[in-house]
Amino acid sequence: MSGPVVGLWLFEPCDFADLLAGVVPWLETFCEPVETKADGHVDLWVRDGSALGLRDFDQTGVGVLFLSEDDEVPAEDEDYVAFWRPPVQGVVVGAACSGATNHVLLGHLTLALARRLGALIDFGGLLNGHPTGGGDTGNEAVLARARALASAVPGRVTEVSYDTRGGRRWLRHVGDMEFLEAWLHHPDFHLIK
Numbered sequence: 001m002s003g004p005v006v007g008l009w010l011f012e013p014c015d016f017a018d019l020l021a022g023v024v025p026w027l028e029t030f031c032e033p034v035e036t037k038a039d040g041h042v043d044l045w046v047r048d049g050s051a052l053g054l055r056d057f058d059q060t061g062v063g064v065l066f067l068s069e070d071d072e073v074p075a076e077d078e079d080y081v082a083f084w085r086p087p088v089q090g091v092v093v094g095a096a097c098s099g100a101t102n103h104v105l106l107g108h109l110t111l112a113l114a115r116r117l118g119a120l121i122d123f124g125g126l127l128n129g130h131p132t133g134g135g136d137t138g139n140e141a142v143l144a145r146a147r148a149l150a151s152a153v154p155g156r157v158t159e160v161s162y163d164t165r166g167g168r169r170w171l172r173h174v175g176d177m178e179f180l181e182a183w184l185h186h187p188d189f190h191l192i193k
Contacts, residue, residue, distance in 0.1 A: 063097030155179025
């Protein structure tokens with residue numbers, strides 16, 4: 001069981017326990033249960049999607065979501081030249097299950113957390129509306145499609161290069177809150193399963 005995962009980039013240092021102390025009470029207003037695990041990550045189950053702007057929220061097929069510290073942010077192999085400074089800390093937001101419902105729920109939770117934390121959103125790959133294309137490193141057609149989609153969505157999105165396991169360079173999208181909000185309502189977002 002694995003589902004979608006995104007990152008949040010923070011530009012002000014904060015102890016992860018303090019960060020959780022600030023967001024867990026808010027999460028508990030619309031999630032039940034919210035469980036802090038021994039390793040420090042948090043599991044949560046959204047019971048009220050309206051708190052995230054989801055009308056007529058249907059919990060069918062919804063799995064556990066989680067928050068954890070991203071100890072790989074900042075990364076030595078990533079190019080942060082497009083930003084006023086590198087991120088100093090990262091948070092992973094993910095869903096244990098895949099499927100359209102979990103993608104939508106994760107996207108809306110990520111947007112709400114980004115607003116609360118003043119964070120940028122690391123999509124972990126190129127957004128192109130096709131679930132298998134983003135990981136195809138070096139494919140110019142994938143890159144062209146991703147660039148076309150990113151330029152058509154309001155907000156700011158930046159390509160960040162990084163080292164792949166094969167020793168090459170590839171790109172991931174990092175966007176602002178305006179971009180994520182628009183992406184959540186874009187018709188290609190709903191192609192993701």
